[in-house]
Amino acid sequence: MTKEDIKAQVRQAFDHRVSIRVYNDKDITREDMEYILDMAWLSPSSIGLEPWRFVVLDRKAIAKIADDLKPASWGAGSQLDTASHFVLLLAEKKVRYDSQAVKDSLYRKGLSEDMIASRLLRYEDFQKNHKKMADDERLLWEWAAKQTYIALGNMMTADSFIGIDSCPIEGFHDDEVNDVLVKHGLIDPDKEKLASMVSFGYRANDPKHKRIRKDRSAVVTWVD
Numbered sequence: 140m141t142k143e144d145i146k147a148q149v150r151q152a153f154d155h156r157v158s159i160r161v162y163n164d165k166d167i168t169r170e171d172m173e174y175i176l177d178m179a180w181l182s183p184s185s186i187g188l189e190p191w192r193f194v195v196l197d198r199k200a201i202a203k204i205a206d207d208l209k210p211a212s213w214g215a216g217s218q219l220d221t222a223s224h225f226v227l228l229l230a231e232k233k234v235r236y237d238s239q240a241v242k243d244s245l246y247r248k249g250l251s252e253d254m255i256a257s258r259l260l261r262y263e264d265f266q267k268n269h270k271k272m273a274d275d276e277r278l279l280w281e282w283a284a285k286q287t288y289i290a291l292g293n294m295m296t297a298d299s300f301i302g303i304d305s306c307p308i309e310g311f312h313d314d315e316v317n318d319v320l321v322k323h324g325l326i327d328p329d330k331e332k333l334a335s336m337v338s339f340g341y342r343a344n345d346p347k348h349k350r351i352r353k354d355r356s357a358v359v360t361w362v363d
């Protein structure tokens with residue numbers, strides 16, 4: 140396959156991907172879902188922190204939680220009714236430079252104790268002075284949540300390559316939805332919070348509207 144063939148295939152996958160909110164009753168296979176989840180797992184994250192967890196619900200699991208979720212998730216109604224699978228993207232809460240999560244990310248890299256100490260100093264400077272988030276739990280969580288959106292994008296591209304449809308979802312009331320997830324034993328509220336969800340399935344119908352985007356020239360700027 141030539142580079143041009145690969146580019147055409149990638150473009151075709153991007154053209155196929157639109158947010159699909161109503162799915163038919165075909166189930167995605169476990170194997171295909173694992174392929175999609177691999178792309179979340181392998182996604183990059185700032186300082187290699189991987190401050191996330193991906194909770195996968197199949198049609199049966201969605202049915203158990205849908206009635207509780209719907210009142211708090213205005214953006215997920217028809218997806219909860221029809222999707223084959225949902226993935227909940229959870230972002231970790233305790234990601235300060237002195238947290239175990241940050242230390243573990245360095246141990247994973249197999250660095251020496253000296254290297255770890257110097258990296259931790261750099262992360263402290265980064266969080267305290269460069270990003271001014273170290274003393275704000277909300278900003279720290281949002282930093283973790285930002286990383287999950289990379290995994291979200293990668294899953295949606297991966298699924299499109301194999302003809303599976305999806306819809307990213309953040310149209311929900313944060314506190315209410317997190318309460319539902321705690322009630323169903325799906326998240327640990329001390330450790331993590333829902334950043335977004337994504338539904339997967341096969342489209343019931345082709346979209347009625349053409350894709351809408353700003354002019355490319357308005358968003359792409361070349362500097363000579």
Ligand SMILES: Cc1cc2nc3c(=O)[nH]c(=O)nc-3n(C[C@H](O)[C@H](O)[C@H](O)COP(=O)(O)O)c2cc1C
Pocket residue numbers: 156157158159160213214215306307308309310311335350
């Ligand atoms: C982070 C994010 C959150 C979104 N949340 C919702 C949502 O809650 N419900 C929904 O139906 N669509 C949601 N969307 C889909 C957008 O409306 C959609 O991506 C946008 O209109 C562009 O259309 P397209 O995805 O078909 O290209 C979301 C998209 C993104 C990227």
